[in-house]
Amino acid sequence: NYTKAEGPAKGQPKLETAIDAAEMILTLAPETNGQVAVKAWKALSEITGREHAHLALNKEDEKIRFRDIQAQPRKIISSPTWSGLEDEHVSYNAGYTNVHELIPWRTLSGRQSLYQDHQWMRDFGESLLVYRPPIDTRSVKAVMGEKSNGNPEKALNFLTPHQKWGIHSTYSDNLLMLT
Secondary structure (H helix, E strand, O other), X not given: OOEOOOOOOOOOEOOOOXXXXXXXXXXXXXXXXXXXXXXXXXXXXXXXXXXXXXXXXXXXXXXXXXXXXXXXXXXXXXXXXOOOOOOOXXXXXOOHHHHHOXXXXXXXXXXXXXXXXXXXXXXXXXXXXXXXXXXXXXXXOOOOOOOOOOOOOOOOOOOOOEEOOEEHHHOOOOOOOOO
C-alpha cells in the first residue's frame, strides 16, 4: 500500500524515487489537486467571510500527476496561494482575486501600500515603494567605505526577471531553456 512497513517511519508514505516525491507534492498542492484547491478556497472563505470555493469547484475532480506534466504542460488549478486566476475567460494577472473576490492584499494592513512603515526599510532610508534603476558601480566606488562598520562591503546587482522556466531567483540564459 506504498507505506513504510517498519521502523520509525512505519505507516508513513514511501518516497523512494524523485517521481514519488514529485507525486507527493502534486497530491498536496492546491494548484494540481482540485479537492485540495476547493478545501483551500473554503478555508480562505472562513477568513474573508465571502464564498470563494466557486473558483475551483469546476476542477474539484481534477488531479494533475507527474506523468501528465511529463507528457505535456497543463494549466494549473486556481488556488488562494496566488492572487491571479486560472480561467478560460480571464487572462492571468496578479491581484485579480484581490479586486474581484475582495480578498485582502497580503500586506500588514490588507490594502495596497505605497508607504511602508517597516523599520528595516526606514533603516535604509526608504519608506516609499518606488522603482530603483540598477546601481552604477562606477559611481558607487566613491562612497564605498564611507560609513564603514568594519565589515567588508560588496555592491550586489540582482537580476530578478520572470521568464519561461522560472521567476526571480532562477534567472538563466541557458540556450536550452530559452527555446
